[in-house]
Amino acid sequence: MIYKDGELLCTTHRGAGPLACSYTTESAAPYEGLRRLLKIIPANNQTPCRVSIFTDSLSLLTALETGPLTVKDPILRLLWNLILQVQRRKARIRLQFIFGHCGVVKNEQCDTEAKKAAELPQRTDMWITDIIAYAKRILKGEGTPPPSHRSKITGSWNPAKVNPELTREEETALAHFHTGASHCYGWLLRKIQTHIPSWLSLV
Numbered sequence: 001m002i003y004k005d006g007e008l009l010c011t012t013h014r015g016a017g018p019l020a021c022s023y024t025t026e027s028a029a030p031y032e033g034l035r036r037l038l039k040i041i042p043a044n045n046q047t048p049c050r051v052s053i054f055t056d057s058l059s060l061l062t063a064l065e066t067g068p069l070t071v072k073d074p075i076l077r078l079l080w081n082l083i084l085q086v087q088r089r090k091a092r093i094r095l096q097f098i099f100g101h102c103g104v105v106k107n108e109q110c111d112t113e114a115k116k117a118a119e120l121p122q123r124t125d126m127w128i129t130d131i132i133a134y135a136k137r138i139l140k141g142e143g144t145p146p147p148s149h150r151s152k153i154t155g156s157w158n159p160a161k162v163n164p165e166l167t168r169e170e171e172t173a174l175a176h177f178h179t180g181a182s183h184c185y186g187w188l189l190r191k192i193q194t195h196i197p198s199w200l201s202l203v
Contacts, residue, residue: 001110002033002040011113012036024130026057027075029114034082038089045089053093056100056107064095073129 002009014032030053037051055061063073068080083093100107166174 001106001113002036003106009040010036023057023059023133024075025114026055026060027079029110030055030060031075031079031082034079034086037086037091038082041086041089041091043089045091048090048092051086051091051093052096054096054098054107056098058097061095061097075129 001011012032014028033053041049063071063076064079066076068077068084071077071080087093098104098107100111
């Protein structure tokens with residue numbers, strides 16, 4: 001979404017690819033916006049102007065901080081080429097981070113447009129980084145043990161108290177009794193014999 005003096009100029013959509021990871025999809029928005037901006041700013045523009053790019057992708061901004069000379073990632077290389085082309089047209093570019101999904105009106109509108117772009121035919125070239133990320137997701141998914149964390153079992157990080165009148169220390173003490181563990185004496189439970197040995201006699 002491109003704005004000029006607070007008014008919406010245009011909205012553009014672009015598929016990120018069938019195997020696009022989050023990094024690629026976050027890079028697709030400024031890439032398509034800069035391409036459209038080159039059509040808006042005249043090639044022989046002599047009037048200085050300012051361009052602000054807002055994004056909620058901190059990883060993208062951190063990657064762009066390396067500069068155009070040392071960048072090796074092909075996606076970043078394309079972005080830097082577009083940024084330099086826009087700057088040659090007397091535009092001063094500022095990259096601004098904003099928090100996403102926290103009620104910022106224009107950011108929420110961009111999120112809605114991004115969901116529309118995800119429904120478009122993803123007939124774009126796949127990046128090597130996306131293929132590698134997809135392969136890693138498959139490998140990490142193989143041989144994964146079933147979830148055993150309390151949050152996975154109970155569905156909550158903080159299960160409801162059985163007795164709301166109990167303090168945290170009292171709940172801990174009851175848990176020790178229930179599991180047979182003691183901070184001072186170790187394991188309290190022992191195997192219970194079901195019968196009395198013949199050699200044992202009571203006096």
